[in-house]
Amino acid sequence: MKKGLFVTFEGMEGSGKTTAIQAVAAFLTEQGHRVCITREPGGTPIGQEIRNWLLNPDSVLQDVRSELLLFAADRLEHIAGVIRPALSRGEVVLCDRFTDSTLAYQVGGRGLDSDLVAYGIGLAGLVPDLTFLMDVSPEEGLRRAGKRGALDRFEKEDMTFHHRVRDAYLAIAKRESRVHVVDTERLGPVDCVERVLGVVDSFLSAS
Numbered sequence: 205m206k207k208g209l210f211v212t213f214e215g216m217e218g219s220g221k222t223t224a225i226q227a228v229a230a231f232l233t234e235q236g237h238r239v240c241i242t243r244e245p246g247g248t249p250i251g252q253e254i255r256n257w258l259l260n261p262d263s264v265l266q267d268v269r270s271e272l273l274l275f276a277a278d279r280l281e282h283i284a285g286v287i288r289p290a291l292s293r294g295e296v297v298l299c300d301r302f303t304d305s306t307l308a309y310q311v312g313g314r315g316l317d318s319d320l321v322a323y324g325i326g327l328a329g330l331v332p333d334l335t336f337l338m339d340v341s342p343e344e345g346l347r348r349a350g351k352r353g354a355l356d357r358f359e360k361e362d363m364t365f366h367h368r369v370r371d372a373y374l375a376i377a378k379r380e381s382r383v384h385v386v387d388t389e390r391l392g393p394v395d396c397v398e399r400v401l402g403v404v405d406s407f408l409s410a411s
């Protein structure tokens with residue numbers, strides 16, 4: 205039985221998801237909430253193996269649908285092993301990427317059939333209470349990501365891929381009221397966190 209709060213952070217590479225999650229977690233912990241920080245892919249031991257393979261720039265797939273199934277396997281293990289247990293303990297789960305990443309990258313970016321991807325997402329059987337779309341232009345996001353060194357298998361895709369991903373994210377935000385857009389190109393890290401905390405606070409007060 206779900207009791208906690210499930211919050212996901214979405215967006216392009218380098219958009220500021222990890223930065224925001226760390227600061228939001230510190231604030232909520234100080235307020236007395238129990239917080240679980242996790243991520244996809246890679247929130248479980250087998251998920252970490254899947255992540256290493258999927259992000260390795262040398263990994264090659266013969267059928268792009270295999271990518272969808274690897275993300276789905278990572279997610280099922282993650283939900284059963286980490287997210288649901290934390291929610292049932294009443295924790296606030298802050299998750300770096302979830303199902304909206306699959307819609308943005310596998311449908312928007314890769315062009316997979318949306319019904320097929322919807323089936324994969326449906327297997328999850330879990331919808332976030334709140335989602336923050338940390339929005340940034342692909343140019344700025346990749347500039348930030350590039351500062352870290354070698355690019356991963358997704359970061360290496362061409363600019364049209366990244367623009368399709370961003371457009372897909374913005375389309376999700378338009379149709380889903382749980383999604384709140386945070387402009388991380390205009391707002392600095394501190395203001396981004398303030399915006400996120402304002403929404404979380406209103407949600408917690410109303411529930």
Ligand code: Z5A
Pocket residue numbers: 215216217218219220221222223224244245275300301302303305306307309310338348349356358359388389391392393394396
């Ligand atoms: N993927 C998929 O295709 N399908 C799926 O279903 C799922 C995932 C779940 C996982 O990568 C890859 O898997 C991902 C999609 C795909 N593609 N890629 N690449 P990931 O999630 O591990 O990697 P990432 O998104 O690239 O993470 P990241 O680069 O670490 O981005 P971030 O966490 O959003 O950014 P950050 O580390 O917080 O910040 C980056 C830099 O920007 C850092 O120097 C900060 O100090 C700076 N920063 C942060 N916020 C700001 C603001 N507001 N202003 C200025 N500078 C800032």
